[in-house]
Amino acid sequence: MADLLSTGVSGLLASQIGLSTVSHNVANVNTDGYSRQLVQFNARPAQALGNFYVGTGVNTAAVQRAYSQYLNTALWTAASDQGRAAAYQSLTAQLNNQLSGSTNLQTSLDAFYGALGDVANTPSDASSRGVLLARANALSSTFQSLSSQFNQLGAQVQRQLGDTVNSINSDSQSIAKLNDQIRTAYASGKGEPSDLLDQRDALVKKISSEVGVTVVPQNDHTVSVFVGNGQALVNGANSYALSTAPNAYDPSKLEVVAKDSGMVLTGQIGGGTLGALLDFRSNVLDPAQNQLGRAAVAMASAFNAQHAQGMDLNGAMGGTFFNVGAPQVLGNAANQGSGTVSASITNVGALTTKDYVLKYDGSAWSLSDTAGNSVAMTGTGTSADPFKADGLSFVVGGAASAGDSFRIQPTSAAAAGFNTAITDPNKIAAAAPLVAAKGSGNTGSGAVGGISVTDPSNAGLLGSANIVFTSPTTYTINGGAAQTYTPGQPISANGWSLNLSGAPAANDSFTVKANSNARGDNANALNLGKVANLGVLDSGNTSVGRAYGQLTSQVGSAGSLAKDALTTQNSVYQQALQTQQGVSGVNIDEEAASLVRYQQAYQASAQVISTANQIFSALLSAVHG
Structure with a gap:
């Protein structure tokens, strides 16, 4: 009877573990990242009796989670792509809203040229001239406002960079702690720590949505997490923090770096929210700011050139009508020499939306764009013979050291510095001189x-x-x-x-x-009106209005692609999640069936124990009766 009792007890205990596991699954049906757990049973070694073997019960071999490394890896990749798409779409949508909002540049341009037409119709009318100056100031405010909004969006990106890096560091620390706990649990020989593994996987999924990572399982059951070209975030029980640091040229712009080494990782990061922020800044926001500035330069250059050919009501030649922000030259913080660089725009028609890096190798200067592509230059860099490239002139001075470099931003500050240079309506040069x-x-x-x-x-x-x-x-x-x-x-x-x-x-x-009849003459006002459609940029093929149209088209296209990408990535993520949950997710119907099965097994095992007890009692009664 002892064997029968032992067999019944083993079944009872096994069923109890099964019931506990099922109840744990049911309790965590809504827990994000939870993997359903399964009990594995093994039959105990049979006992030989004569010419046959009699079973001795059941052992609970393990409680393990339903898990697929392949499906989880696919889910992490999908989470990274979805996180990037969501952040990118949000940022491009904000930029689109700014361009299409109340500060629409095309509306301001139309109003300005409409007022200019009124001056052409009545060149001596003081009120028409006053309205034109008001419209010019409104146009200046629009350029400045758009530039300010772009800068505010850039500041938002900076804040999000810092917040995302802090979140990544926190998650890395948590993964490292779980690595240590998981390694210890396995070393104890007590089986798989399923809940700890689920917690770690959930954190890996979260960090994947924040930044593109590579996850490498190790033989001691820990995982190593890498970002970029091999920068470790987690290795065993150790975590390695990211940080932000000022750009070498522009301290107001943050770069992502490895905190311990200071190595810049910005160009290596592609996935997740962090990758979206960096990609948006370099490929959408900065070019948009430059394109807006290029339109400002074109407007000021073309209008000033024509205004200078006219005569105002005082009988003087027309002066500068619009001011515009000058090209920016930013020295590298690591420069060792005393070299200086000044930049100016000499050919608006050849101007691009790129930024450039001018570098000295110890004997010669070379120019490249910020993507690293070499740009041909002419000249020697002196004031009499400046370097020239893409509509720009550079004059170098001082004593630069080998490796010194300067970043040239031709138009990034142009719109912010755009303003009306005259305040006196009489100084509007509407007449031919x-x-x-x-x-x-x-x-x-x-x-x-x-x-x-x-x-x-x-x-x-x-x-x-x-x-x-x-x-x-x-x-x-x-x-x-x-x-x-x-x-x-x-x-x-x-x-x-x-x-x-x-x-x-x-x-x-x-x-x-x-011209002795400047007060009643409108010849130059008519020519100023033609500036609206004058080809200024791109070798004379693009007007100011068309340049702004290119800007809105570029940003709109980026926004449309981002929206489509988000829709696609949401679908990919949901498919990956459903596939992963098909293996690891809790199905209430299945758990209900398992609950009934274990309950019945438990009751049957209890009946076996009861039967063993009755037989044993009957045996005792027979012996002592």
């Missing part, structure tokens, strides 16, 4: 085709000039030396250029003089 006329006694068919200003700073620009043709192919200006006239070619002097049509005859004359 010069008028040209043919002599009343001319006999040839020559006529004035137009006059333009080529050098507004020329001291003799507003002086009178009398052009007399000594023959159909020669002329003099104010009785000076004879000059050759080529039909179709302009006559130029004192910063102006006169075009003639037809064929002048000998003794024909033409006069050029200052």
Whole structure:
């Protein structure tokens, strides 16, 4: 009866463990990251009786979680991609909202040029001129506001970088502690610590959503977690923190670094929220700020150039109408020499949206963009012969040391520095500064085709000039030396250029003089209006409005792609989660069936024990009866 009793007790205990495991599964049905646990039973060694063996019961071999390393790894990868897509979509959506909000640049441009049209219609009207200045200030505010909003979004990215790094460090520490506990549990020989393993896997999944990681299982049941090109976050019971540090060129911009070594990891991080933040900053936000600045430079350059060719109500040549932020030159914090670099924009049509790095190797300077691509330069870097590349000029000075470098940001600060340079409506140069006329006694068919200003700073620009043709192919200006006239070619002097049509005859004359009717003249105002559609950028193919359209299109495209990517990654993540849960998830119906099965087994084992007890009691009664 002892064997029967022992067999019944083993079944009772096994069923009890089964019931406890099922109840644990049911209790954790809503616990994120929990893997259902299964009990493994083994039959006890049978007892030989004569020519046969009689079973002696059951042993509980293990309580293990339902788990697939492959499916969990796939889930972690999906979580990393989803985390990146969600953060990237959120940031691009914010940038899109800024561009399409109340500070829409195209609306401000349209209002400004509308006011300019009113000045062209009534050039002497003080109220029209006042409205134009107000619209110019509003346009300046729009450039500044958009730049400020971009900067605020950049500051938000900075804060999120710090918060995400702190979260990663906290999770790394927790994984390291669990590694130690799991290793100790296995070393005790008491089986698999399922709940600890689940907690670790949940943290690995969480850290995967924060940054792209590589997880490597070790022989002692710990896991090592790496980021980038092999930087360890966790190794055994040790964790290694990330940190943020100021960019070598721009202290206001944070880089992700390894806290212990200080090695910059920014370019190595691709997945998770952290990867999205870095990618958005370098591939969307910074180019958008540069493109906005490029539009500001184009607007100021083109409008100022035409305004300088006009005359204001005071009879003076038009001056600068808009100011714009200058290119920024940032020295590397590690520079050892005393070298200096100054940068200026010399060809707006060749300007790009890139930033550049100018580096000295000890004997020569070289230029590359921030992606590391080499950019060809001409010149020697002196003030008389500056380096030139992509519409920029660089002048170097001082004594640079080998390895010194400077970051050039041609347009990043341009929009922030955009403002209206004049405050007096009378200084709006709406009139043409010069008028040209043919002599009343001319006999040839020559006529004035137009006059333009080529050098507004020329001291003799507003002086009178009398052009007399000594023959159909020669002329003099104010009785000076004879000059050759080529039909179709302009006559130029004192910063102006006169075009003639037809064929002048000998003794024909033409006069050029200052415009005495500047108050009622609108010639330059009409030309200023044409700046709206003037090709300024991209070798004269892109206007200011079109440049802004390119900006909104680029950001809109990035936002659309980010939205699509998020939809795709959500689907991939849900599929990976469902597949993983199909193996590891708790199914209430299955657990209910297991509960009934273990309950019945428990009751049956109890009946075996009761039967053994009855037989033993009957035996005792027979012996003593």
